[in-house]
Amino acid sequence: MMAWFYLFLASLGEIFGMMMINLYLADKRGWRLIPVVLVFSFGFLFLSLAMRDLPMGTAYAIWTGFGAAGAVLVGILFFHEPAGWKRLLFISLIIIGAAGLKLFG
Incomplete structure (x- = not known):
């Protein structure tokens, strides 16, 4: 059960990492790269913790799926x-696919 919580936290790292990149691109000051590195490091740490108990393919698919869907929603x-509506439809399909991996994986 903790592996899924770690994977959720890893996905948040992916989402907020993308947000930090977007903020950096809006104002390219060197210090703005620090949060990018920290947030992505946070995500990778929790992804590695989740992969102790989850298969690599499942963990990676859910991490990237939720990260992508979350980044689109943040955008x-x-x-x-x-x-x-087409964008929202395909985000929904990503989330449904990730839920299917959890249910049947």
Whole structure:
């Protein structure tokens, strides 16, 4: 059970790491790279902890899926990226696929 919690935290690291990259690109000051490295390191740490108990393929698929879906949602909510129905449909499919891996993996 802790492995899934670690994987959730790793996914948050992926989502917020992408957000930090976007903030860095908006204002390219050197110190803004520090949060990028720290947040991604946080994500990799928890991914490695999750992979102690979960198969690599399952852990990686869920981590990247939730990371991608979360990054798109953060982009829509905070960076005014487009939120068309097709985009939201495919985000839903990513999340459904990750849930299927958990249920049947």
